[in-house]
Amino acid sequence: MSKTSLKHKVAIIGSGNWGSTIGKIVAENAKEHKKLFETTIVMWAFEEDVDVPNDPGLWEKLGAGPVKLSHAINTVHQNIKYLPGVRLPDNLVANSNLQDTVKDATILVFNLPHQFLSMTLSQINGYHRPYARGISCIKGVDVADGTVTLYSEMVMEKLQIYCCALSGANIAPEVVAEKFCETTIGYDSPPMDYKERDGSPRDNRVKVDEQRQSNSKPTHIKLSPIPKEYPPVESSLLKTLFERPYFQVHVVRDVAGVALGGALKNIIALAAGFVTGKKWGENTKAAIVRIGVLEMVEFGRTWFSKSVDERTFTEESAGMADLIASCNAGRNYRSALRSVEKGVPIEEIEETELGGQKLQGISTARAVHEFLSKEGKLDKFPLFASVYEIIENHQSVEKLPSLLRKDPKAQN
Ligand SMILES: NC(=O)C1=CN([C@@H]2O[C@H](COP(=O)(O)OP(=O)(O)OC[C@H]3O[C@@H](n4cnc5c(N)ncnc54)[C@H](O)[C@@H]3O)[C@@H](O)[C@H]2O)C=CC1
Numbered sequence: 001m002s003k004t005s006l007k008h009k010v011a012i013i014g015s016g017n018w019g020s021t022i023g024k025i026v027a028e029n030a031k032e033h034k035k036l037f038e039t040t041i042v043m044w045a046f047e048e049d050v051d052v053p054n055d056p057g058l059w060e061k062l063g064a065g066p067v068k069l070s071h072a073i074n075t076v077h078q079n080i081k082y083l084p085g086v087r088l089p090d091n092l093v094a095n096s097n098l099q100d101t102v103k104d105a106t107i108l109v110f111n112l113p114h115q116f117l118s119m120t121l122s123q124i125n126g127y128h129r130p131y132a133r134g135i136s137c138i139k140g141v142d143v144a145d146g147t148v149t150l151y152s153e154m155v156m157e158k159l160q161i162y163c164c165a166l167s168g169a170n171i172a173p174e175v176v177a178e179k180f181c182e183t184t185i186g187y188d189s190p191p192m193d194y195k196e197r198d199g200s201p202r203d204n205r206v207k208v209d210e211q212r213q214s215n216s217k218p219t220h221i222k223l224s225p226i227p228k229e230y231p232p233v234e235s236s237l238l239k240t241l242f243e244r245p246y247f248q249v250h251v252v253r254d255v256a257g258v259a260l261g262g263a264l265k266n267i268i269a270l271a272a273g274f275v276t277g278k279k280w281g282e283n284t285k286a287a288i289v290r291i292g293v294l295e296m297v298e299f300g301r302t303w304f305s306k307s308v309d310e311r312t313f314t315e316e317s318a319g320m321a322d323l324i325a326s327c328n329a330g331r332n333y334r335s336a337l338r339s340v341e342k343g344v345p346i347e348e349i350e351e352t353e354l355g356g357q358k359l360q361g362i363s364t365a366r367a368v369h370e371f372l373s374k375e376g377k378l379d380k381f382p383l384f385a386s387v388y389e390i391i392e393n394h395q396s397v398e399k400l401p402s403l404l405r406k407d408p409k410a411q412n
């Protein structure tokens with residue numbers, strides 16, 4: 001094996017509930033693997049004034065008034081807004097300057113609510129290293145011009161770098177408390193990495209949408225090789241970067257399955273929340289989960305069949321396991337439940353009860369509905385379609401069982 005003289009510099013893009021948790025994991029591993037990674041992990045914090053919690057220790061160091069989030073993280077090593085009460089490692093450093101955060105990084109970890117990714121990538125573009133590699137921890141899909149795009153694909157398209165995906169049954173407060181769990185990395189190694197980069201002519205183009213069945217936008221990116229002074233970026237390196245004793249990583253090649261599992265389960269979790277809010281019991285929730293898995297599989301099979309391995313949905317943490325966790329304790333589930341209990345729209349619960357955290361299920365339900373509608377396939381996805389109808393107030397939650405019944409005559 002060739003000797004490498006440089007270490008990877010890892011940057012986290014996002015510092016919310018999950019962003020800060022992944023920041024903690026990566027910082028812990030960077031400290032333990034000093035030959036592979038620079039010890040300091042920089043985490044981009046979207047700057048905002050935050051209130052200081054009523055805690056004499058925090059008041060002593062930060063004062064009582066609102067402070068900048070990045071200042072608070074770097075002073076008390078705690079994300080007092082999005083992950084309060086958790087001590088973050090000293091080597092996790094918040095930076096409110098996005099361009100400065102990415103400029104020297106060789107590995108970019110994208111971890112922010114999906115609605116902000118596109119704008120954030122536009123601000124990064126041109127400031128990142130062309131040979132950087134990305135990993136998306138974001139759960140959601142984007143729909144524009146009738147095409148569904150995974151966020152790993154969006155990173156590839158906008159930054160012209162390779163990007164893989166991480167997703168699993170990973171409710172952040174449980175992970176950060178170091179309760180045992182698993183996650184899945186979908187990594188489909190680009191053909192050029194470290195094999196023939198010493199001069200021999202080769203095609204190092206990667207097809208961004210190679211995962212899809214219907215090639216509606218055949219886009220290629222030309223990957224820049226990572227200088228040979230760096231340790232190779234391959235699945236084992238990513239496992240080393242993310243795996244902790246309490247956070248077990250399994251790497252598969254199915255990037256699309258991993259990304260779709262994380263995105264689509266949020267729609268199903270909303271339905272599970274509606275059902276619990278109505279006190280319809282566990283059998284009904286189990287029916288929602290069962291129907292939901294089938295719709296996830298069908299979605300992958302229909303539009304990403306070249307890549308999706310159906311076992312990702314049933315055997316990996318990114319599939320069934322995430323669905324179970326999210327339908328019992330996720331924010332989408334809890335907010336849908338509260339919206340039924342209080343008789344208010346879910347957006348109102350998001351606004352008033354989540355302390356600034358963002359739901360991903362509502363916008364994903366809308367995006368998926370737009371896509372299914374354009375494809376003329378809404379009838380094949382009754383659960384996804386029903387959740388959309390309920391959040392748009394076209395149907396009441398009471399109608400959910402009848403919308404899911406197989407006999408169309410029973411739907412009135
Ligand atoms: N929280 C969780 O338990 C888990 C979340 N995820 C996924 O991770 C992703 C990130 O979620 P969280 O870290 O929980 O976010 P969050 O729900 O805590 O959202 C708050 C974040 O949004 C940022 N933000 C607000 N306005 C912004 C703007 N205009 N531009 C850029 N950023 C802005 C805030 O700075 C903060 O970092 C999501 O896709 C989520 O589905 C995945 C696994 C677990």
Ligand SMILES: O=C(CO)COP(=O)(O)O
Nearest residue numbers: 168169170171330331332
């Ligand atoms: O993705 C999650 C757990 O794996 C968290 O889901 P919520 O965003 O609904 O909290």
